[in-house]
Amino acid sequence: MELLAYIVCTLCLPLFPLSMGVSYALGKLRGLRTIAFLLLPLAGFFFLGFIEKPPSAVLYISLFTSLLYAFRAVSAESLSRWGIYIFVSAVSLLWLHPSGEKSILGLFYALPFVLLSLSERLIAVRFGSSDLRLVRGIGLGAPKLGFITTLSILGVIGVPTSTTFVEFLNLLEARDFFRSLILSGVWFFWGWSGVKVLSSIVFGSPREDLSYEDLNLRGSLVLIVLSAFVFGAGYVFFEVLSYLLGWRGEL
Amino acid sequence: MPAIVLPFLPLLSGVLVYLFGRDSERKAYRISLFFSFLTAFVSLLLLIAYLREGSFKVGLTPFLSFYIDALSVVMAVAVSFISLVVHAYSIRYMQDDEGYARFFALLDLMTFSILITVIAGNLLLMFVGWNLIGVILYFLLSHNLRFEQAHRFGAWTFLTHRIGDLPLLFAILLLFESYGTFEIDKVREGLLSGNVPDNLELVGILVVLSAFAKSAQFPLHVWLPYTMAGPTPVSALMHAGIVNAGGFLINRFAPVFYHAEYGLHLAFWVGLITAILGSTLMLLQTDIKKSLGYSTVGQMGYMIMECGVGAFALAIYHLIAHGIFKATLFMGSGGVIHEARKDPNIPEDEVYSFFVKRELPPTRLPWIVFALITVSVPLIIVLLAHLVAGVDVFKYQGALILLFFGWVTGAQTIFSIYKLGARSVYKLLLFVILSFSVVVLGYVFIGHSFEKFLYPDKEFIERIYHNAGIHPTVFELQIILLTVVVALGWLLVYYANQNRDVVMPKFRSLYVALYTHLSRELYVADLYEAVAKKLTELSSKLNRSLRWL
Secondary structure, three states, X not given: OHHHHHHHHHHHOOOOOHHHHHHHHHHHHHHHHHHHHHHHHHHHHHHHOOOOOOXXXXXXXXXXXXXXXXXXXXXXXXXXXXXXXXXXXXXXHHHHOOOXXXXXXXXXXXXXXXXXXXXXXXXXXXXXXXXXXOOOOHHHHOHHHHHHHXXXXXXXXXXXOOHHHHHHHHHOOOOOHHHHHHHHHHHHHHHHHHHHHHHHHHOOOOOOOOOOOOOOHHHHHHHHHHHHHHHHHHHHHHHHHHHHHHHHHHO | OHHHHOOHHHHHHHHHHHHHOOOOHHHHHHHHHHHHHHHHHHHHHHHHHHHHHOOEEEEOOOOOEEXXXXXXXXXXXXXXXXXXXXXXXXXXHOOOOOOHHHHHHHHHHHHHHHXXXXXXXXXXXXXXXXXXXXXXXXXXXXXXXXXXXXXXXXXXXXXXXXXXHHHHHHHHHHHHHHHOOOEHHHHHHHHHOOOOOOOHHHHHHHHHHHHHHHOXXXXXXXXXXXXXXXXXXXXXXXXXXXXXXXXXXXXXXXXHHOOOOHHHHHHHHHHHHHHHHHHHHHHHOOOHHHHHHHHHHHHHHHHHHHHHOOOHHHHHHHHHHHHHHHHHHHHHHHHHHHHHXXXXXXOOOHXXXXXXXOOOOOOOOOHHHHHHHHHHHHHHHHHXXXXXXXXXXXXXXXXXXXXXXXXXXXXXXXXXXXXXXXXXHHXXXXXXXXXXXXXXXXXXXXXXHHHHHHOOOHHHHHHXXXXXXXXXXXXXXXXXXXXXXXXXXXXXXXXXXXXXXXXXXXXXXXXXXXXXXXXXXXXXXXXXXXXXXXXXXXXXXXXXXXXXX
C-alpha cells in the first residue's frame, strides 16, 4: 500500500523531475484544469496519510521542486502558465506536512488555485488567451473581473489570511535554517512573480483593439463567495488555532 | 468596547465606499470622511478608557483580541488623526480621478491594517496587519493604473515589505515555541518573569530586521524615495504613518530587549548609517518630493538609532512629531510645485554650487566668531535643557549619544545661517538660537514625559538602556574622538570659507568624485535593478530550455 501511495503522491504532489510531466499535462488540460487543481492536492493528501514518514531525500526534493517552479514563475508568459508553476511549487511543499494530517486539508490548499483557474478561464474565453504580453488593463476595462483576478492572485501568493498563507505558516520551522531559507526564497518568488502578473494583466491602460466584457452580477457573486472562502478559511483556521491554544492554556 | 469597534470602522468604510461610492465622488468621500471622524473620535475614547483603567485586553473572538496599553493607545490616536487629515486633504486633491472611490476604499483599508497592527493582542493578528500594510501600500502606490512607473516602484515597495515580513514571522514562531502562545500579554509576562529562551538574542535581531524593511533602513531604503509616483496623499500617509511602523515594532517587543542586546546594537549602527546617508542624499536631490523622501529616510534612521541606544519612548515621540511635520510638508509640496511652475527663475542648486563650482556666499563677519558660536552654543543649550528637565544626561550612554546628535544638528543650523550671508546676521542668529532652545527644551521635556507615560516602570527602561550600552571606556573614547573630529571639521569649514575655497585643490577631484557617486545614490538602486534583471533572464532561460514542462 505504501508503494502505491508513493506513486500516487509523486504524481499528485509532483516532485522534480516528474513535476515536468504534471506541468505539461496541466497546460494541456485547459477547461479541466480547475478540476485538476482541486483533485490533485485532495488525492495527494489522502495517500500521503498512508506514508509513515517520507525519507529526508524526498523532503529535500520537494523543497527543490518548490523553489524551482517558484523561480520559473518569475518569467511566466501567461496567467495560465504562471498558475501552473505556482501550483506545482505550492503543492510539492505538501510533502513537508507531518504525516497524519488528513485529506480535508488538501481541499483547503486547493481553494486559491481553483479561484485562480476560474479567473484565468474567464480571461481566456474573453480575449482568446491569458498571455501577459497581449492582455492588459483589465482593472480599468472590466473592473469586476480585474477585482476577482487580483483577489485570486493575492490568494495564491499567500497574502493573509488566504489558505496558501496558512500552508506556508504551517510549514515554517524556525529552528531549521536550511528549510527556512528555501521557504523564504519560495515566498519571495511567489510575491515577485505575482506582482509582475498583476502589473501586466490587471494594471495598465486597456487596449483599444480589445473588447472588455465585464462579469455579470451572478458570476461576480459566485466568485466573491469563493474568494470569501479562500480568505475566510484561513481566518477560521486562525480562530480555531487561537481557541485551541487558549483551551490548552486553561488546562 | 472602543477597542473592538476601532479597527473595524475603517474596514466597514472601505467596503461601503467600494459598494456604494463608485458612481458618485460625493457619496464616496462623505462615507469615508464620516467614518474617519468616527475612527478618530473612538480612538480618543480608547485613550480615555486607558487613562481610567490602565492596560487591558479585550477580545471579540480568541483570534481577534486587542491589547490596550500606553503604546497602542498613543499609536492608535496618532494614526487615526493623521488618517483623518489625509482623508480630508484627498477630497479635492483626488477630484476627477477615475478611481476616486477605489482610492478612498484603499485609504480606509490602510487605516484598518495599521490599527490592527498597533492594537493587536495576538502576535499572529499583528502579523496579519503588518503584512497587509505592505500589500495595500502597493495598491495605493499603483493607484493610477495607467502609470507604468508607479506600478514598477509599487512592486519594489511590495517586495521590500515582503522580505521584511519574514524575520517577524520567524521571531513570532520562535516566541511561540518558547511560550506556547501567540497572545502578546502572555508572551510579555513570560519574558518579564525571567523565563528566557536561549534564542532570545536571535528573536531580537529578527525583530529589528523586520523593522528595518518597514522603516526604510539601509540597504532596504530604496523603495521609499522612489515611490513618489503615487498620489501625494499616499506619500503623506506613507511618510507620516507607515514608515514609523519599525519604531512601533521595536517598542512592542521591548520585553525582548529587556534581556537581548545584539538587536539593539544592530539597530544603532544601521540607524546611524541610514541617518547619515538619508540626510546626505536629501541634500543632493533636485525634486522636492524625492528630497522629502530622503529626508524621511534620514529621520527614520535617527528613530531606529534612538531605539538602538535604548531611548524607546523617545523614538515613539519622534515618529509622531515627524509624522505630523512630514505630512504637512508633503501636503504643502503640491502648492510649492504649482507655484514653481509659474516662476521661470529656478535658482541654481546650492549643493552643486558648493561642491563643483566652489561658489560661496559672501559674509562680513570674522570666521572665528561664528566658528566658536557654532561649536559652543548648541552644546550649552542641549546641556542646559537636560539640566532644567532634571534628566541625568551623563548616566546613560544613549542619552549622551542623542545629546551629541543634538549638538551637531544645532551646529549645522547655525552654519546654514552663516552660509546664507544675510544682512542682519546677528538678529537672524538670535532667532535661530531661540527657536533651537525651544525645540530642544520641548524635545527633552516631552520625550521625558513620554517615557514616563509609556514605560512607567523605571527599572524596565533602565535595563534596556543598560543593554543598549557598550563598554564604558570604548564608548568614552569614541565620544572624545568624534567630538574632536566634528569640532575640527567645523573649524576647517569656516577656515575654508574665509579663504574663498571649499577644500584644498588637491582634494578637489576627490570631492567631485564623491558628489558623483552620491548623486547616483551610491548605486544601491542600480544594484537591485541589475540583480532583478539577471534573475529574470535566468528564469526566462530556464523556461525556454524546459519549455512547457
